[in-house]
Amino acid sequence: MAFSVACQPNNLFFCFIGVLIGTLVGVLPGLGPVATISLLLPSTFQLTPVAALIMLAGIFYGAMYGGSTTSILVNIPGEAASVVTCLDGYQMARKGRAGPALGISAFGSFIAGTLSVIAIMLIAPPLANMALKFGPPEYFTLMFLGLTVVTYLASGSMVKALMMACVGIFLGTIGTDIISGLERFTYKSYTLMDGLGLVPVIMGLFGISEVLLNIDEQAAQRDIYETKISNLFPNRRDWRISIFPILRGSLIGFFLGILPGGGAVIASFGAYAFEKRISDHPEKFGSGAIEGVASPEAANNAASQGAFIPLLTLGIPANVVMAILLGALLIHGIKPGPLLMKQNPDVFWGVIGSMYIGNVMLLILNLPLIGVWVKILKIPYPILFPLILLFCLIGSYSLNNNVVEVMIMIFFGIVGFLMKKFGYEGAPLILAFVLSPLMENALRQSLIMSHGSFSIFFTRPIAVTFFVVALFLLVSPLIPGLKKRPKGGDIV
Amino acid sequence: MKKYNQISSLIWLFFAVYICIESLRLPLGSWRDPGAGFLPLGSGLCLGILSIVAYLQARFRKEDNVRESWYSKERWKSLPIILAVLFGYSLFLDTLGFLVSTFILLLMLFRFVGPQKWVVAVGGSALASIVSYVVFELWLRTQLPRGILGF
Numbered sequence: 175m176a177f178s179v180a181c182q183p184n185n186l187f188f189c190f191i192g193v194l195i196g197t198l199v200g201v202l203p204g205l206g207p208v209a210t211i212s213l214l215l216p217s218t219f220q221l222t223p224v225a226a227l228i229m230l231a232g233i234f235y236g237a238m239y240g241g242s243t244t245s246i247l248v249n250i251p252g253e254a255a256s257v258v259t260c261l262d263g264y265q266m267a268r269k270g271r272a273g274p275a276l277g278i279s280a281f282g283s284f285i286a287g288t289l290s291v292i293a294i295m296l297i298a299p300p301l302a303n304m305a306l307k308f309g310p311p312e313y314f315t316l317m318f319l320g321l322t323v324v325t326y327l328a329s330g331s332m333v334k335a336l337m338m339a340c341v342g343i344f345l346g347t348i349g350t351d352i353i354s355g356l357e358r359f360t361y362k363s364y365t366l367m368d369g370l371g372l373v374p375v376i377m378g379l380f381g382i383s384e385v386l387l388n389i390d391e392q393a394a395q396r397d398i399y400e401t402k403i404s405n406l407f408p409n410r411r412d413w414r415i416s417i418f419p420i421l422r423g424s425l426i427g428f429f430l431g432i433l434p435g436g437g438a439v440i441a442s443f444g445a446y447a448f449e450k451r452i453s454d455h456p457e458k459f460g461s462g463a464i465e466g467v468a469s470p471e472a473a474n475n476a477a478s479q480g481a482f483i484p485l486l487t488l489g490i491p492a493n494v495v496m497a498i499l500l501g502a503l504l505i506h507g508i509k510p511g512p513l514l515m516k517q518n519p520d521v522f523w524g525v526i527g528s529m530y531i532g533n534v535m536l537l538i539l540n541l542p543l544i545g546v547w548v549k550i551l552k553i554p555y556p557i558l559f560p561l562i563l564l565f566c567l568i569g570s571y572s573l574n575n576n577v578v579e580v581m582i583m584i585f586f587g588i589v590g591f592l593m594k595k596f597g598y599e600g601a602p603l604i605l606a607f608v609l610s611p612l613m614e615n616a617l618r619q620s621l622i623m624s625h626g627s628f629s630i631f632f633t634r635p636i637a638v639t640f641f642v643v644a645l646f647l648l649v650s651p652l653i654p655g656l657k658k659r660p661k662g663g664d665i666v
Numbered sequence: 667m668k669k670y671n672q673i674s675s676l677i678w679l680f681f682a683v684y685i686c687i688e689s690l691r692l693p694l695g696s697w698r699d700p701g702a703g704f705l706p707l708g709s710g711l712c713l714g715i716l717s718i719v720a721y722l723q724a725r726f727r728k729e730d731n732v733r734e735s736w737y738s739k740e741r742w743k744s745l746p747i748i749l750a751v752l753f754g755y756s757l758f759l760d761t762l763g764f765l766v767s768t769f770i771l772l773l774m775l776f777r778f779v780g781p782q783k784w785v786v787a788v789g790g791s792a793l794a795s796i797v798s799y800v801v802f803e804l805w806l807r808t809q810l811p812r813g814i815l816g817f
Binding site for chain 2: 340347
């Protein structure tokens, strides 16, 4: 079924558009997959849910491919998951081996993507069956755990990340209360009665704020390493060195991608650290070791696809991009979760099948078109930023043809800019914002079930497991010896 | 940074107080049946407590007292221009219509923030406005505002 849905001409076309746009935004520093998916979200409303999700998913994993190009050639990661590729990729380029670096990154991503799709096909159905046993208490504690992991892995202060999660939960409560019908924080605004729109908030926090930040810091100035890119196909020695790091990276990436709050960034760093630790020549890492490119590139691609498992089987987004995709599915009238496979098998299997096809497309796109991507890299930021702003404005307006939503987006753009300046991360806020209505519903249903007793969260085995893990993560920074927590950067 | 952390945590504390006050106007319900104000109040209280923790952390953290500005002193003027242009766009979009307001928006951004030469700014703005109109209005069928001029 997966391939029969994914191979329909319409779905193939939007898969191609998705991976093409994804590679493009991966290549262009300053416009990540989060901003792009939110920019293009309104334009998918006229598509079928399958085509829309295929395209948006293509943007996400396409960006993972494209991000490596800038890391290797410019030493600037196109998106956060390619940061670690800079370490050895750029050094390889400086030694005249840009071609093999780009080649192994594309092949590594392809192999990882393929293995991940197979793993999703094997793991998702039993997981969805298990999730059918979940009730409101299990869902509430799982979402609580997801939020806790995101704050735990935040790159900055955990307290600030928790604060942002609280703000996100509050923002999610704005609008009409679905149980009582009462208006909350709407101040008689018709726009706010339906709640704050996901698209204006995300576009503001990630799109507008990024432009403001780039202009303020002139971060987009870049020098492209001028070298003739040849021999994109790695030689036999390169393959011998890289194949096991690719397989290990795929495995690490996939499982870190599944974890709520995990993601491509943590996966790429984790895979790189692991390779360095087990290598016979760890001193070579950082000076152009090809396995230092192969492993993290495989890991970030595997993670980006593994993240679909909790979304499609449990209805829980593992990271911000998945949170946006959750929003997209809900807008299209589809509720992701354990019943998705039964109620909308075309959506579930269509997306899974399209990932494999998308990986083939990306391999074809990346290798022959590297020259084109390099030319695109040379577009000056002063030309690019007005167009990014224009996309944001059109995107937020076209949602409901409402200028108030444009103003909301600009407001969140300013908020996002200040948040970045003062070290507050957007990821926990967005994840909490998306989960807030679901969490509130699950919490209220749980308390109704238990006649007001919170013991319901501690007497059911699955719920108490999630709760204990979340609690452990929350208090672990206070425990001596466990103070050092892994830093995940932007959990995207 | 220490000072900025203190200020920002105080701003969040005020915001938390606002959330709590406004939440108390809503029915809180009971444990058995939580009301509409239950979760907002909970998030406000948690935000307030965390803001105090963040303030105290910043207050007692040993940091060098180097005073660094949080904005670029050379480039800060671009930011108010961008924001003014964006707010202006949202105010006049319905009146002027998509094509005219987008042309003006891009012209301002290209010319005064870019900054590009007039020829590039005018040409680029016209081209980008028309292309975006064709893509979004004619191809994707997005209903863009026509304004008093009818396009």
